[in-house]
Amino acid sequence: MTTPSGKIFLVGLGPGDPDYLAPAASQALAQSDVVIGFRAYIDQIQSLITGKEVVSMELGHELERAAAAVDSAYAGKTVAVVSSGDAGIYGMSGPVFRVLTDRGWNGESPAVETVPGVSAMQAAAAVLGSPLMQDFCAISLSNLLTPWEKIRSRLEAAAQGDFVVALYNPRSKRRQTQLLEAREILLKHRPADTPVGIVGDAFRSGQRVMVTTLKELEQAAASVDMVTIVVIGNSTTYLHGGKVITPRGYEEKADRP
Secondary structure, three states, rough: OOOOOOEEEEEEEEOOOOHHHHHHHHHHHHOOOOEEEHHHHHHHHHHHOOOEEEEEOOOHHHHHHHHHHHHHHHOEEEEEEEEOEEOOOOOOOHHEEEEEHHOOOOOOEEEEEEEOOOOOOHHHHHEEEEEOOEEEEEEOOOOOOOHHHHHHHHHHHHHHHHOEEEEEOOOOOOOOOOHHHHHHHHHHOOOHHHEEEEOOOOOOOOEEEEEEEEHHHHHHHOOOOOEEEEOOOOOOOEEEOOOEEEOHHHHHHHHHH
């Protein structure tokens, strides 16, 4: 007897506030037999997954979560693998596709559907004003999976290219220096008064917002943790009314003859 084909939903939960959970994400959770995720993310959606089979794991077990999802899907179940923000941005999409690749997945069975969510970077930008109006990049400062020298080279390239930079995983109890090293790299290529926005727990209870400068970031670093996004402006970014604003460029266009 042939086992029925299962399905995997890669679900982005958004920043955490239920008001910002996409309707499609709620529908995917409702359709799923199994919900798999990091313990804190599972806690956020308890009211939506009553009666479901739940697999909750700690940080650092991403491949184990992915393997559990793939096992369930090959057994014919519908599985939701949840991530905060967007599953495709430092989320669970990568680990799940990695496990599927290793299992010789044919691209069709089990079916895989990604349900996008509001990323942490987007949520932080919404709180700060309009810092991402020009070319920008996201860089994780965690060297758990990427060598620090590779991260440094990316910071150098972003600084030289005058990108607005959104820093994920900027500082933890075990990683105290990377944010300050990133600051030093950026200071070589942009002014000390470049605006910096620091947002912790965006759109969650306990949201924290601080607006400072690249020079003063050293003093503000102690308030930064793993649930903080640090947004560093480019050469055109400015502060007004407490907001971090990067102009889109229409001003220059209007000034042309």
